[in-house]
Amino acid sequence: MKISKEIKTGILVVLGILLFIFGFKYLKGQNLLESNNTYYTEFNYNALTPSSVVTVKGNPVGKVTEIKYDYATGKTRVAFLVNEQLKFSKNSKIRMYETGLMGGNGLAIIISKDGELAKPGDVLESEVEVGLVSSLSKNFSGLSSDLDLTLKSADTLMSSLNRLVKDDSNQGLKATIYELNQTLKSFKGTSNSVNSLIGKNDASIEELLVNFKTMSADLSVVVSELKEANLGNIIATLNSTLTNLNGVLDKVNKGDGTLGKLVEDEALYNNLEGATKELEALLQDIKLHPKRYFRILSKKEIPYEEPQTN
Known part of the structure; x- marks a missing residue:
């Protein structure tokens, strides 16, 4: 059966309307197939x-x-x-x-x-x-205020820097830069002087380094000899000797032995001191009156007299 052109045209029109409705709904967010x-x-x-x-x-x-x-x-x-x-x-x-x-x-x-x-x-x-x-929109006034304060601070800083640059006084930036330049020149002159001094004394410096190297080698030899000399045993022997000496001194302090009694016994000390004085007086009298002790020089006995002290 043949379909007339009018029917075909009607079907196409209906399909077009349905497609238009579907597309319109889809664009609005509605899916007619779901x-x-x-x-x-x-x-x-x-x-x-x-x-x-x-x-x-x-x-x-x-x-x-x-x-x-x-x-x-x-x-x-x-x-x-x-x-x-x-x-x-x-x-x-x-x-x-x-x-x-x-x-x-x-x-x-x-x-x-x-x-x-x-x-x-x-x-x-x-x-x-x-x-x-939304946060930015709510806080925009605060951000703008902070930005305004920041810009004002930056403007103040730039004004201060401008005044500092244009200041021709002794406290200005130009004077400071000039002094810094002079300091750098002085440092450069000092550096040249040091380089010249080192250049003139290369031989002395080299000799000094050689001597230092030799001294280091000698010191290394000394250290090696000390290691070979068994320094540990020497120190141990010295420690033992000091221990014995401490024991002797301890006995002396306690009054043990002859030396201890001599140090600690006051009566013995006094006797020794008296005997020393008498011996000193005897020697002095012998020196003053030798005939009293040597009868060969004089037959007459000379009595003892206390020496006169000035």
């Missing part, structure tokens, strides 16, 4: 667009389909579609958040499993997540 559910929420202001994404834990599950301003409440009512497989309770919240710095905003369903399951047509509670752009 079974979706419509829910609602409200915000104090609108920052969304039709077809804004709806996500759960970062996964897209639907799109915003309609945005209307409610003149009675002064709020923006947002209708959005989600897949019918998604189940959540009426206590869940719809959060508006920034999808990116340049990517606009979207809705996130913060699912709660408590309470009665939400049904298509329910109005869910909303909240707004503060993002970078």
